[in-house]
Amino acid sequence: MKKRFVYLLLLPGVLFLTIFMIIPIILTIGTTFYNENGFTFQGYLAFFKDRYFVDILLTTLRVSLLTTIICILLGFPAAYYISKLGTKTKAIMLLLTIFPLLTSSVVRSFSWMIIIGKNGLLNNILLFTGLIEEPLDILYTPTAIIIGLIHLFLPLIIVTLVGVMENIETDLLKAAESLGASKLVVFSKVVLPLCVPGLVIGSILVFVGSFTAYTTPALLGGKQRVIATFLYQNAVTLNDWQVASVVATIMIVVTVIIITIMNSIAKKLNPKG
Amino acid sequence: MQEKNRGLALFTFLVFVFLLGPLLIISVTSFEGGNILKFPPEQFSFKWYINIFDVQMFLTTFKTSIIVSLAGNLLALLIGVPAAYALSRFDFKGKNIVDAIFVSPILIPGIVLGFSFLRYIVGVYQLPIYAALFIGHTIIMLPFIIRVISSSLSNFDFSIEEASESLGASKLRTFFTIVLPNIKSGILAAIMIAFLESFNNVDISVFMTGPGVSTFPIQMLTYVENYFDPTIAAISVLLMIITAFFMFMVERLMGLSYFTKR
Numbered sequence: 159m160k161k162r163f164v165y166l167l168l169l170p171g172v173l174f175l176t177i178f179m180i181i182p183i184i185l186t187i188g189t190t191f192y193n194e195n196g197f198t199f200q201g202y203l204a205f206f207k208d209r210y211f212v213d214i215l216l217t218t219l220r221v222s223l224l225t226t227i228i229c230i231l232l233g234f235p236a237a238y239y240i241s242k243l244g245t246k247t248k249a250i251m252l253l254l255t256i257f258p259l260l261t262s263s264v265v266r267s268f269s270w271m272i273i274i275g276k277n278g279l280l281n282n283i284l285l286f287t288g289l290i291e292e293p294l295d296i297l298y299t300p301t302a303i304i305i306g307l308i309h310l311f312l313p314l315i316i317v318t319l320v321g322v323m324e325n326i327e328t329d330l331l332k333a334a335e336s337l338g339a340s341k342l343v344v345f346s347k348v349v350l351p352l353c354v355p356g357l358v359i360g361s362i363l364v365f366v367g368s369f370t371a372y373t374t375p376a377l378l379g380g381k382q383r384v385i386a387t388f389l390y391q392n393a394v395t396l397n398d399w400q401v402a403s404v405v406a407t408i409m410i411v412v413t414v415i416i417i418t419i420m421n422s423i424a425k426k427l428n429p430k431g
Numbered sequence: 432m433q434e435k436n437r438g439l440a441l442f443t444f445l446v447f448v449f450l451l452g453p454l455l456i457i458s459v460t461s462f463e464g465g466n467i468l469k470f471p472p473e474q475f476s477f478k479w480y481i482n483i484f485d486v487q488m489f490l491t492t493f494k495t496s497i498i499v500s501l502a503g504n505l506l507a508l509l510i511g512v513p514a515a516y517a518l519s520r521f522d523f524k525g526k527n528i529v530d531a532i533f534v535s536p537i538l539i540p541g542i543v544l545g546f547s548f549l550r551y552i553v554g555v556y557q558l559p560i561y562a563a564l565f566i567g568h569t570i571i572m573l574p575f576i577i578r579v580i581s582s583s584l585s586n587f588d589f590s591i592e593e594a595s596e597s598l599g600a601s602k603l604r605t606f607f608t609i610v611l612p613n614i615k616s617g618i619l620a621a622i623m624i625a626f627l628e629s630f631n632n633v634d635i636s637v638f639m640t641g642p643g644v645s646t647f648p649i650q651m652l653t654y655v656e657n658y659f660d661p662t663i664a665a666i667s668v669l670l671m672i673i674t675a676f677f678m679f680m681v682e683r684l685m686g687l688s689y690f691t692k693r
């Protein structure tokens with residue numbers, strides 16, 4: 159009786175997601191392995207033989223990797239500083255971090271169009287100060303996409319890391335220091351290893367988010383396609399649902415691979431976690 | 432040490448300039464009196480705010496977005512609250528699988544979800560675009576609803592529930608008179624977070640536009656592709672005001688802890 163009651167509570171949700179999400183996704187993946195002659199890898203062979211496709215995939219991976227690395231480099235020190243602040247200041251800093259996170263990605267990408275455009279703020283400043291003579295072409299390049307993505311995901315990594323760093327007990331650091339460890343040793347042997355779980359979750363969120371982002375590359379990338387805008391182009395503009403399904407499947411597979419690799423790295427670095 | 436801390440403070444300050452500067456700049460440009468987006472603006476005017484209300488498509492899509500987000504939110508609650516309750520209250524066979532199913536809308540790339548929607552919900556199931564939008568938005572809100580309400584339930588002492596039942600109240604009555612009032616603020620926070628998530632969604636909505644049907648962010652994207660005037664800056668300011676209000680409410684209801692737990 160009790161068991162049946164539990165399953166009854168879960169049934170609507172599971173049914174809803176199965177019909178409207180899981181089955182469509184499985185069918186999308188499934189159709190990529192069939193053509194008029196039956197089972198085939200043709201779709202994937204064609205994809206990986208085409209330089210244009212492969213370039214887009216590699217650009218997307220490169221952009222995502224750079225975004226993740228820069229987010230960690232900028233986010234880690236900032237999160238460390240915030241986690242050491244007093245309760246009230248910390249709360250304000252966190253609110254200021256979360257605000258952009260909840261702001262529409264269209265708004266945030268658009269704000270960068272004003273800044274890095276040909277007649278944008280950045281070029282005006284650089285021209286005015288005489289640092290450059292010709293306006294820089296940043297907008298509509300992979301660099302623009304990276305800047306936009308960093309802006310999109312930096313708050314995410316800061317918030318995640320602050321959450322982890324807050325839980326590091328100060329006693330632990332004091333103990334290490336009283337045993338003669340230098341600040342640098344305390345940081346690298348105590349603080350850093352304890353941050354690994356947060357770093358891994360943060361990196362997964364940033365990398366996967368960058369790899370699958372649509373709005374920012376669509377606005378800041380111009381003709382430079384990434385895999386998400388390429389999927390959209392094939393599905394809606396070119397109406398080639400077969401190629402779009404192959405791209406969709408590749409995105410799912412890459413996402414799963416990234417999450418698996420990162421998790422296994424985390425296990426190696428932090429056997430207790 | 433003092434010296435090093437000062438360096439770290441400066442670094443953090445610069446990171447925040449990078450994060451918030453663009454939002455400040457877009458806000459200032461919304462008051463530009465001329466016809467082209469400029470920073471700093473040359474003359475002060477509210478005309479682009481007025482322009483929002485002159486573009487019919489903004490009004491129509493704003494209404495669509497509000498309706499879709501609210502209706503989707505309601506359905507997500509109807510499905511999500513019982514699920515969150517079952518997941519936090521009971522241990523049962525296959526719990527891990529059910530858990531995985533309920534987070535999967537976050538793990539599957541949004542753009543892939545949107546495409547499979549276009550292909551099957553619109554293409555094969557033949558549902559009208561409006562219905563597809565509604566279902567799509569319900570799906571992306573579901574994990575947020577379940578997560579926030581579960582975390583709210585984890586603070587709830589289920590022995591109160593047992594007490595009520597042992598005194599003769601039915602399961603249903605206990606749920607509505609004891610459990611629900613206790614997690615009210617969690618439910619409100621869940622509604623707001625899910626609403627923002629749905630209202631700002633691009634990845635799924637971008638596939639679900641048809642004759643006369645589109646959502647607000649998609650309309651903004653279309654507008655940016657065609658015009659480069661301060662209208663979007665003005666809209667951005669209004670959206671940021673809404674976001675700030677929702678954040679304030681969530682902070683009041685749940686504290687900041689929701690955002691730092693992942």
